[in-house]
Amino acid sequence: MIGLAPSIALKHLLARRRQSLVSLSGIVLGCAFFLAVSSLMQGSENDFIRRLVDNSPHITIQDEFRNPHLQPAEQLYPAAAVEIRQVKPLTETRGIRGYPQIMAGLQTMPGLRAAPVLAGQALASFAGKDIAVTLNGMTPAAVADVTTIRNYMIAGSIDELVANPDGIILGDGLARKLSLSLGENVTITAPAGQVHTFKILGLFHTGRANYDETQIFADLKRVQALLRRLNRANSIILKLDDPWRAQAASGEIERRVGYKSLSWQEANEDLMSTLKTRNIIMYTVVSAVLIVAAFGIYNVISTVVLEKQRDIAILKSMGFRAGDIRRIFVIQGVLLGLAGSALGLPFGAGLMYGLMQIRLKFPGSTDLVALPIDWSWLQFAIAAAFAIGAALCAAWLPARKAASVQPVDILRGAQ
Amino acid sequence: MTDPVIEAERLTRRLPGEITVTLVSDASLAVYEGEFVAITGASGSGKSSLLYLLGLLDRPTSGHIRLHGRETSTLDEDALAELRLEQLGFVFQFHFLLPEFSALENVMLPMQRLDRLRQTEIEARARELLASLDLAGEGNKLPRQLSGGQSQRVAIARALANDPLLILADEPTGNLDSNASANVQNILAELAHRHGRAVIVVTHDRDFAAAADRVIEMSDARIVRGA
Numbered sequence: 316m317i318g319l320a321p322s323i324a325l326k327h328l329l330a331r332r333r334q335s336l337v338s339l340s341g342i343v344l345g346c347a348f349f350l351a352v353s354s355l356m357q358g359s360e361n362d363f364i365r366r367l368v369d370n371s372p373h374i375t376i377q378d379e380f381r382n383p384h385l386q387p388a389e390q391l392y393p394a395a396a397v398e399i400r401q402v403k404p405l406t407e408t409r410g411i412r413g414y415p416q417i418m419a420g421l422q423t424m425p426g427l428r429a430a431p432v433l434a435g436q437a438l439a440s441f442a443g444k445d446i447a448v449t450l451n452g453m454t455p456a457a458v459a460d461v462t463t464i465r466n467y468m469i470a471g472s473i474d475e476l477v478a479n480p481d482g483i484i485l486g487d488g489l490a491r492k493l494s495l496s497l498g499e500n501v502t503i504t505a506p507a508g509q510v511h512t513f514k515i516l517g518l519f520h521t522g523r524a525n526y527d528e529t530q531i532f533a534d535l536k537r538v539q540a541l542l543r544r545l546n547r548a549n550s551i552i553l554k555l556d557d558p559w560r561a562q563a564a565s566g567e568i569e570r571r572v573g574y575k576s577l578s579w580q581e582a583n584e585d586l587m588s589t590l591k592t593r594n595i596i597m598y599t600v601v602s603a604v605l606i607v608a609a610f611g612i613y614n615v616i617s618t619v620v621l622e623k624q625r626d627i628a629i630l631k632s633m634g635f636r637a638g639d640i641r642r643i644f645v646i647q648g649v650l651l652g653l654a655g656s657a658l659g660l661p662f663g664a665g666l667m668y669g670l671m672q673i674r675l676k677f678p679g680s681t682d683l684v685a686l687p688i689d690w691s692w693l694q695f696a697i698a699a700a701f702a703i704g705a706a707l708c709a710a711w712l713p714a715r716k717a718a719s720v721q722p723v724d725i726l727r728g729a730q
Numbered sequence: 731m732t733d734p735v736i737e738a739e740r741l742t743r744r745l746p747g748e749i750t751v752t753l754v755s756d757a758s759l760a761v762y763e764g765e766f767v768a769i770t771g772a773s774g775s776g777k778s779s780l781l782y783l784l785g786l787l788d789r790p791t792s793g794h795i796r797l798h799g800r801e802t803s804t805l806d807e808d809a810l811a812e813l814r815l816e817q818l819g820f821v822f823q824f825h826f827l828l829p830e831f832s833a834l835e836n837v838m839l840p841m842q843r844l845d846r847l848r849q850t851e852i853e854a855r856a857r858e859l860l861a862s863l864d865l866a867g868e869g870n871k872l873p874r875q876l877s878g879g880q881s882q883r884v885a886i887a888r889a890l891a892n893d894p895l896l897i898l899a900d901e902p903t904g905n906l907d908s909n910a911s912a913n914v915q916n917i918l919a920e921l922a923h924r925h926g927r928a929v930i931v932v933t934h935d936r937d938f939a940a941a942a943d944r945v946i947e948m949s950d951a952r953i954v955r956g957a
Binding site: 326327625626630637 | 778779782785787788807808811812813814815816818820822826828829830831839840842843844888892900
C-alpha cells in the first residue's frame with residue numbers, strides 16, 4: 316500500500332498520460348546522455364591517469380634542490396637579517412651524489428621500489444642515419460621492476476641485458492627509422508664524442524610514437540662510462556604499491572635525502588587541473604540536457620497545478636495542509652525522476668556499450684584504441700542523482716504554487 | 731442549554747483593494763448540536779462568504795469564531811486545516827469529487843489524511859457510509875459514471891468520513907433535480923435531527939429553507955434575521 320500523497324500524485328500523472336510520457340522521455344534521454352558522456356569523460360580521465368601512473372615514475376628524485384643551500388652564516392643566525400652577496404655555487408659533476416647510500420635508505424621504506432637512472436641525450440647511428448635519442452642507463456632488474464617496458468616488449472627480452480651488458484633495448488619506431496632489427500648493432504654517440512656500439516637485445520612498442528622513436532635503455536654502468544659520469548645517477552625513480560600515496564611519500568623522501576623529489580601529481584599539476592576544468596565544462600554541458608528535460612517536467616506539473624486548482628481547494632477544505640499539497644506535487648516530480656532514471660540508466664548503459672565498440676586512432680598513437688568508458692557504479696549514481704535532482708527542482712516551483720492556493724478564492728469562483 | 735458547536739461574534743470580512751468590498755459585516759450567530767440552520771438571502775448578500783468564514787476557509791477581518799469554545803482567530807493555517815479535518819465536513823453546490831478517484835476512494839481520503847484507523851477499517855467505514863446513503867453498489871465507480879444526485883451523496887459521505895460535529899453545505903441542491911434535491915435535503919436534516927450534528931446550509935431554495943429549524947437571512951453582507 317503506497318501512501319496517500321504518492322497515490323494522489325500517481326493518479327495525477329496517469330490522468331495526463333501523454334504529457335507525462337513526453338516529459339518522462341526527456342528525463343530518460345537526459346539521464347542516458349548524461350551517463351554516456353560522463354562515463355566517457357571519466358573513463359578517458361581514468362585512462363589518462365592510469366597511463367600516467369603506469370608509464371611514468373610515481374616519484375622522481377632529481378639531481379637538483381628545490382631551494383638553494385643555506386650559507387653557513389644563515390644557518391648560524393637563522394633569526395637574523397643576513398644577506399650574502401655574490402655567492403657562486405661550486406662547479407661539480409651533475410648528478411645525485413652518493414646515490415647508492417640514498418638507494419639503501421629508500422630500500423628500508425615499505426611499499427616502494429627504487430632504481431637509479433642516468434639519462435642523457437645521444438645519437439643513434441646506423442647506415443649513415445643519425446637520430447637524436449634519450450639514452451636511459453638502468454640496471455636490467457630496475458628496467459623490469461620500475462618501468463612498464465616489459466609489458467610492451469614485442470621482440471627479445473630485458474633479461475638478456477644481464478648476460479650482455481653491451482646490449483640495448485629500443486622502440487620499434489626507432490628501429491624502423493634506422494632500418495634495424497633484433498640482433499643487429501647500433502652505434503650510440505654521447506654529446507662529448509664517446510662512441511659505443513650496442514647489440515639490440517629487445518624491441519618494445521608502447522603505441523606512443525614519440526616514446527617508441529626516442530627512448531632507449533642500456534646498462535647503467537655502460538651509460539655512466541659513455542656519458543663520462545662514473546658513479547653518478549641523475550635521477551632515482553620510484554614506484555609505489557599505492558600510487559595515490561606519491562604526494563605524501565614524495566615530501567617525506569625530499570626531507571630525508573635533500574634532493575628535489577617530484578610526485579607524479581606534482582609533475583603533472585597543469586594536466587590534472589586541465590582535467591578538472593574539462594570535467595566542470597562537461598558536467599555543465601551535460602546538465603543542460605537535463606535542464607531542458609526539467610523544463611518539460613515543470614511544464615507538466617505546472618499544467619496539472621493549474622488544472623487541479625479546484626481539487627487542491629477541495630483537499631484543503633477537507634483538512635489537507637499546505638505541506639501535504641506541496642508533497643503531492645513534489646512527489647510527481649520525484650516519480651518522473653525515478654522512472655526517468657530507471658529507464659534512462661539502461662539506455663545510457665546501451666549507449667556506453669555502443670561507444671566502447673568505436674575504435675579510433677588518436678594523434679601520437681600508432682594503434683587503434685577503444686574509447687575508454689568508466690563503468691563504475693558512481694557514474695550511474697551521479698546520473699540518477701542529477702536526473703532526480705533536476706526533476707525535483709522542476710517540480711518544486713509549481714508545488715509551492717499549489718501549496719499557496721487559497722481554497723476560498725477557488726471556491727468563490729466555482730460557484 | 732449546551733454550549734454551541736460554533737459561535738461567531740461580530741464577524742466582518744472585507745476584501746482590500748482600490749475599492750474595499752465588504753463581504754460580511756458584523757455577523758454574530760451560534761449553532762448548536764442537532765440544529766439544522768439555513769442561511770438564505772439574495773445573490774451577493776454574503777451567505778457563502780459567511781459559510782467560508784464559519785468553515786475556517788477564510789479569515790475574518792475582525793471578529794471571533796469559536797469552535798467548541800476554542801478561539802480560532804489565533805490559530806495558524808496548519809492548525810485550522812487540522813480543525814477542518816477533524817471537526818468540519820463540507821458539501822458544495824458542485825460535488826467536487828476528485829475525478830481520478832472512485833467514489834469509495836473519495837470517501838476514504840479524509841480518513842486516510844487523519845490516519846487514525848487502519849486501511850481495512852477506513853475502507854469498511856467508507857463502504858458503510860456509502861451504503862447508508864444508498865450507494866452500496868457505486869463505490870468502484872468514478873465520479874463521471876455517477877449521476878448528479880449520486881455524486882452529491884458521495885460528497886456528503888466524504889463530508890461525514892471523519893465523523894464531524896458540524897456540516898457546512900453551500901447550495902448543496904443548487905445543481906440537482908427536484909427528486910435528488912429532496913433526497914439531499916432529507917439526508918442533511920436527518921444528520922442534524924437523528925445523529926445530533928450541527929448542520930448549516932446556504933440555500934436559495936425556499937422549500938429547503940422551510941425545512942430548517944432556523945433560517946438566518948442575510949442582506950447586504952449583514953444578518954438581518956434569525957441569528
